Amino acid sequence: MTAGLQPDMFDPACPTTVMPFQIGDKWTAMVLLCLEGGPRRFTELRVPLRRVTPKVLAETLRSMERDGLITRSAYDENPPRVEYSLTPLGHSLLKLLDAARSWCTEHMGDLVAARAAFTARPAATGS
Amino acid sequence: MTAGLQPDMFDPACPTTVMPFQIGDKWTAMVLLCLEGGPRRFTELRVPLRRVTPKVLAETLRSMERDGLITRSAYDENPPRVEYSLTPLGHSLLKLLDAARSWCTEHMGDLVAARAAFTARPAATGS
DNA sequence: GGCGCCGGTTTCGTTGCGGTAACCGGGGGT
DNA sequence: ACCCCCGGTTACCGCAACGAAACCGGCGCC
Secondary structure (H helix, E strand, O other): OOHHHOOOOOOOHHHHHHHOEEEOOOOOOHHHHHOOOOOOEEEHOOOOOOOOOOHHHHHHHHHHOOOOOEEEEEEEEOOOEEEEEHHHHHEEEEEEHHHHHHHOOOOHHHHHHHHHHHHOOOOOOOO | HHHOOOOOOOOOOOOHOOOOOEEOOOHHHHHHHHOOOOOOHHHHHHHEEEEEEEHHHHHHHHHHHHHHEEEEHHHHHOEEEEEEEEEHHHHHHHHHHHHHHHHHHHHHHHHHHHHHHHHOOOOOOOH
């Protein structure tokens, strides 16, 4: 069943959006996650990331390839087929990403609470 | 001895600049590191981060305060004194930052090598 | 012959982060 | 009177990232 690549697995309204992390470009972490279950094709990657335009996805994949996180395999078939898969380096980065995700699930409540408390500030009633 | 806050501890030429991480804003991780050894004042923070302008540092500190990573303590003295210190949440984030730094020291060689190999590409000599 | 699939590229526009420079207010030193 | 210190704020600017839309070439299908 395509190993859990649902169209909305990266909902932009997901609260983790507010978390203070970034791995590579905006979509790098999500690509990493999508490739965790094995190689994927270009259009296949656009499904869970369906808001991303081909241009941006291509840029992301290029820089990830350049950094040795993924490999690109093009098969001369018809229709053309291109598969992206994680390298060992990509896998190791995935572990770090998991650590970051653990931090998020563990502390997101604190962060949201801190923001709420900050918004409801004393408003500097000096007078 | 100000616990190791040297002016060049975050050299912009540092190779870790190429690493695919980001915690919060550009300077957040460095502020975290600077506060590891105890509370620091505004101008004191500008020493190791001496390239950062007061505006940007203020923005960074504000958002960190908003997220509950640091606390701001203003003392009504003369000259005015303001101290920033880590919260427990900030400390926990520091641990994650350490994990990221470990990944960097461990895999930076791979990444640099991958980039070098990618630059020296076969250049698609189709003809 | 026209349409669609696949894996992109090209062009253009917008947005927002980061940076530069100047200024501020209150006090103290000389 | 003048300047400096501290902890900022304000106005302005440039660049790179992100995004929308259109296009591309080779092939198969109908």
